[in-house]
Amino acid sequence: MTADAQxxxxxxxxxxxGFWPGDTRLVISISMQFEAGGQPAKGADSPFPKVxxxxxxxxxxxxxxxFAYGYREGIPRMLDLWDKHGVKVTSHMIGEAVQRHPELxxxxxxxxxxxxxxxxxxxxxFAMSRADERAFLVAGRDMVQQVTGERTVGYNCNWLxxxxxxxxxxQELGFVYHIDxxxxxxxxxxxxxxxxxxxxxYTLRNNDILLIEGRNYSPQQFLDxxxxxxxxxxxxxxxxxRMMSISAHDRISGTPQMVRVWDEFLTYAxxxxxxxxxxxxxxxxxxxxxxxxxxxxxTI
Numbered sequence: 001m002t003a004d005a006q007x008x009x010x011x012x013x014x015x016x017x018g019f020w021p022g023d024t025r026l027v028i029s030i031s032m033q034f035e036a037g038g039q040p041a042k043g044a045d046s047p048f049p050k051v052x053x054x055x056x057x058x059x060x061x062x063x064x065x066x067f068a069y070g071y072r073e074g075i076p077r078m079l080d081l082w083d084k085h086g087v088k089v090t091s092h093m094i095g096e097a098v099q100r101h102p103e104l105x106x107x108x109x110x111x112x113x114x115x116x117x118x119x120x121x122x123x124x125x126f127a128m129s130r131a132d133e134r135a136f137l138v139a140g141r142d143m144v145q146q147v148t149g150e151r152t153v154g155y156n157c158n159w160l161x162x163x164x165x166x167x168x169x170x171q172e173l174g175f176v177y178h179i180d181x182x183x184x185x186x187x188x189x190x191x192x193x194x195x196x197x198x199x200x201x202y203t204l205r206n207n208d209i210l211l212i213e214g215r216n217y218s219p220q221q222f223l224d225x226x227x228x229x230x231x232x233x234x235x236x237x238x239x240x241x242r243m244m245s246i247s248a249h250d251r252i253s254g255t256p257q258m259v260r261v262w263d264e265f266l267t268y269a270x271x272x273x274x275x276x277x278x279x280x281x282x283x284x285x286x287x288x289x290x291x292x293x294x295x296x297x298x299t300i
């Protein structure tokens with residue numbers, strides 16, 4: 001079992017292959033979405049049938065209780081789980097959720113987790129003008145910083161759907177990486193306006209919102225899915241840099257039954273030699289500094 005890897009350590013040769021810091025063989029990157037409280041009053045994705053509410057109904061009350069579970073129960077429960085295993089995660093924070101629940105946002109940062117950008121509110125940015133999108137990104141960044149004191153350097157669009165100006169704007173605003181890419185199982189560098197920009201790939205295969213809510217997986221099926229992914233990537237990691245991405249949404253993975261299977265997975269993964277959990281900002285900075293990092297000739 002290894003301690004969490006720290007960015008900036010020199011890679012070492014040996015059984016781990018020298019692809020990651022020290023004796024790390026495989027890095028696991030966990031996303032914890034802090035979205036609850038940032039959703040619109042009505043019209044947000046939920047497990048309930050879609051309803052076209054008349055203007056007289058200002059809010060979808062039951063859907064909002066489902067989201068409220070995320071900040072009332074889900075994130076506090078997950079934070080205790082991460083502490084139990086000494087794991088640090090990246091929390092993609094919607095600005096309005098952070099402003100409505102500032103103590104929770106500050107607690108995430110106090111416990112050593114990364115505060116990353118996820119927009120100021122639950123809305124898509126892909127069709128915005130460049131000026132409007134820039135203002136949108138700045139608003140989200142500033143809302144998180146005002147509450148947590150942390151300046152976000154990573155970004156996740158709503159449902160990963162960025163627009164033609166998004167990467168350019170992120171780089172212009174000082175972001176280091178984004179995650180809205182599913183094309184690899186390791187971080188890589190692409191060129192944006194002629195400059196290096198890091199991709200720390202996201203996941204749908206190991207994503208609770210897709211598997212639990214979208215495909216109606218049971219918690220045990222979710223566990224089987226992520227353990228199978230882990231085993232394969234751990235095997236490959238002896239020959240090339242490998243990173244496993246997993247996603248936990250506040251109102252989904254924060255339920256008692258899901259935290260139980262997350263606990264089982266973390267225990268299993270940490271029992272293997274050379275497994276480390278890294279925040280995405282640390283992964284991105286390490287990738288920028290490492291001569292072994294893949295450089296893509298295309299930017300999608």
